[in-house]
Amino acid sequence: MEFSGLPCCVLSFALLLLPLSIASVELQKAPVSGRKQLEEDGFGAWRRFVAEVPSAGDATAQNSTFVLAAERTYRQDPMNGYQRYTGGWNIRNQHYWASVSFTAMPLFAIAVAWFLGFGIVLLLICCCYCCCRRRKHSYSRAADVISLILLVLLTCAAIAGSVILYDGQGRFHKSTSATLDYVVGQANLTVDNLQKFSSSLADARNIGVDQIFLPTDMQSKIDVLHTKINTSATALSTQTSKNSKSIHGVLDAVGWNLIIVSAVMLLLAFLGFVFSIFGLQFLVSILVVVAWILVAGTFILCGIFLLIHNVVGDACVAMDEWVDHPHAHTTLDDILPCVDVATADESMQRSKQVTFQLVNLVNQVIVNISNADFPPGMAPLYYNQSGPPAPPLCNPYLPDMSNRTCLPGEVDFNSASKVWKGHVCQTARVGGSDVCTTVGRITPSIYYQMTAATNVSHGLYYYGPFLAQLADCTFVRETFAALASNNCPGLDLYSKLIFVGLVILSAAVMFSSTFWMVYARERRHRKYNKQLSGRERVPLDF
Incomplete structure (x- = not known):
């Protein structure tokens, strides 16, 4: 060309x-x-x-x-x-x-x-x-x-x-x-x-x-x-x-x-x-x-x-x-939707209810069993517990699921396991159950169960603010x-x-x-x- x-x-x-x-x-x-x-x-x-x-x-x-x-x-x-x-x-x-x-x-x-x-x-x-x-x-x-x-x-x-x-x-x-x-x-x-x-x-x-x-x-x-x-x-x-x-x-x-x-x-x-x-x-x-x-x-x-x-x-x-x-x-x-308010509210409410009941469950054992003085022979309530009473766990919620302030003498989630460890007694196996052989209000097995319940309650309580952010769209916003x-x-x-x-x-x-x-x-x-x-x-x- x-x-x-x-x-x-x-x-x-x-x-x-x-x-x-x-x-x-x-x-x-x-x-x-x-x-x-x-x-x-x-x-x-x-x-x-x-x-x-x-x-x-x-x-x-x-x-x-x-x-x-x-x-x-x-x-x-x-x-x-x-x-x-x-x-x-x-x-x-x-x-x-x-x-x-x-x-x-x-x-x-x-x-x-x-x-x-x-x-x-x-x-x-x-x-x-x-x-x-x-x-x-x-x-x-x-x-x-x-x-x-x-x-x-x-x-x-x-x-x-x-x-x-x-x-x-x-x-x-x-x-x-x-x-x-x-x-x-x-x-x-x-x-x-x-x-x-x-x-x-x-x-x-x-x-x-x-x-x-x-x-x-x-x-x-x-x-x-x-x-x-x-x-x-x-x-x-x-x-x-x-x-x-x-x-x-x-x-x-x-x-x-x-x-x-x-x-x-x-x-x-x-x-x-x-x-x-x-x-x-x-x-x-x-x-x-x-x-x-x-x-x-x-x-x-x-x-x-x-x-x-x-x-x-x-x-x-x-x-x-x-x-x-x-x-x-x-x-x-379509990109990042807010969580449905009803679902988020249900999750928060259920979280509070479970936390409230778990703390109550732990406190029932502490108040009604570990800190109570039973006459010998009332197994499994009596396991020779003695000594200073163990402090109860602070419940962060009231029965209506509103926030609650801890009272003096209660322990929170972070310090509970450390404080309760000082109330654990040494045990021996007697008649198919653990019996304290030293001064203490809590047996090692009950201590581990209480600690596990506390950790789960702490986990549920910890995710409360996250669920609240999902509910009011704070996270997405x-x-x-x-x-x-x-x-x-x-x-x-x-x-x-x-x-x-x-x-x-x-x-x-x-x-x-x-x-x-x-x-x-x-x-x-x-x-x-x-x-x-x-x-x-x-x-x-x-």
Whole structure:
């Protein structure tokens, strides 16, 4: 292919795309909460569609659920006759995806226009070369110098775009991985605490002190709750692990693809510059065709990352708003839902009841058996116990399950085993039972049973605040607040860097491919004119 024809047509076509390319660099900026007017989505070509955002009292904006990021997501929905989308951030709503995808339409339009328009230009050049027998080879020194300067600048721009893209994808990958790991860690923490709480419940069911156990109805309730908690924890753990592996796989694939795109486009820009400088016409022709296809693909990729950038921004605004409305039903329930209030309340209530009864069980043994003075022969109540009375265990709850303050002389969960150890006597086996042979109120076997019951009660009491956080969504609210403040700024910035890098790289290669042809043509014409001028200066031999 020889680019001797229509250089001005090619240059004009590329320059027509310049305003669109510049306009596409303007990213959508999210308005902060409380602004009176929605900021523009970016893209000057779409500004005529911008309208006022409905106020909070607008009936059309009201919904049975709390609408997240309502202002930011107030975009045109091509699936609904280009009416404004009012459903807020909702990854399960196809209209949300249609509206956010519409913000990337200018880039998709550029890709289509470039592919079709430049393809037609290349076809016309081929036809002109094959059909037209042009003998004139005009040469413009100004065009030669200007095209060379622009080639240098565009190659530098391609290098800059490649560096921005490479740096942005590395930071974006690191930031998204950290965000994912944080969410997975929070989910695993929830699973771990639920499993430990469930294990404590199972242990409490089988706890007995000196042949005294929990009531049968309480044991049945523990069995039911134990099954519920184990099922929920297992399902959450399995789903979290599966999603984590899938998302990490996608992130790795995206990262490698961006690196490959960056390297290929940079290599293409460099080779095109070198080949055009050395006047390798045939190789320049091949690179122009390759650039024609790759530029269209990278502009599509630009649109996709603009979409990702907007979705990430929407999600961050949604999380920030959800923190103020944790109990409202929102689409964030699909990511990390609050525990059902009834289930959480049941778990807390059952935990308090079991703790209360276990402490009472231990205290019944201490007060009614260990500290009581029975006449000899009343086995198993009498085992020759003597000495100072053992202190009772402090019950953290009243009979109505409200919090209780420990009384003087009671021991708490942390010090009970150490204090009771001083009241343990040495025993001997007499008549099939243990009998104290030294001063003490508690036999070693009863001590171990009391300690086991205390440890289980302490475990159930320890997980009370965790269950309370699940019940009032404090745990989830803190998770989303941390994501919004710590992870979202990086995700927003680095996704923007990827988009900007792709746009710069794509635009640089797009215009470079045009000037490859212009400079190669001028170089060929300059060489031809020099040869022609040399022949004219040869003296005639008469």
